[in-house]
Amino acid sequence: MSKHRNTIFFYYKKEKGTESKFTALQEEVEQYGYKVVTTPDEANIIASIGGDSEFLQALRKTEFKQDALYVGIKRSNEDGLYCDFELDDIQGMLNAMNRDEIEVRKFPTIDVSINGQSDLQCLNEATIRSSIIKSIVMDLYIDDEYFETFRGDGLIVSTPTGSTGYNKSTNGAVIDPKIPCFQVSELASLNNNRYRTLGSSFILNENRSLRLEIVQDGNDYPIIGLDNEAYSIQNIRTIDIKLSDKIVKTVKLKNNSFWHRVQRTFL
Known part of the structure; x- marks a missing residue:
């Protein structure tokens, strides 16, 4: 780890047993020459304590800080595709850093714009679902050209790293994060004489843009999920999604690739 990166901000839930x-x-990392700071603005390393859920929250709460490295530290009873290190083995993490057994991996994110105003980022996925017991209808445009009209429970738009999450549970493909792209997967689409969709996931490359136009037929408060946060926004008309210029730089073990983690988690 470069000595220029020596200020660390820890993001974690203040729960019983966590403080000690x-x-x-904190005492251990300071012995290795790192300074623990109290705000993310001061930090060039941001470490989350917890599984993938806390890692995603750390990103969102620190606004995808572009000049920082993110480190995921999981507890012994947690899983984490983004977390290579364990809270009970901090010595091992620090030794790996000093022995150059780590590398920085860059993961793509997606930009989400709602009604042409809100600019938000996701590392895993953006989901659009009906908030009532009624299907939601959306017109899909790729690069401003009409593609299809979707009717069903909703859509998932995932990054390559997010492809192993909610997307995978809907039989979407697992995508290598070295491929700059994003994937669109359906949630319970209706296909009949009136509505016809592709019926499978599809992948758009880094230069494509996706626009969803919500058909106003009673779904006035669709649920927008951004990673592991949900928002109910009134009168959504358009959602524009594209691959972001922002990337997430994470500290990972060299011998623990994305496909090693996929194999260990699912096979």
């Missing part, structure tokens, strides 16, 4: 472990963690 955090104090021990």
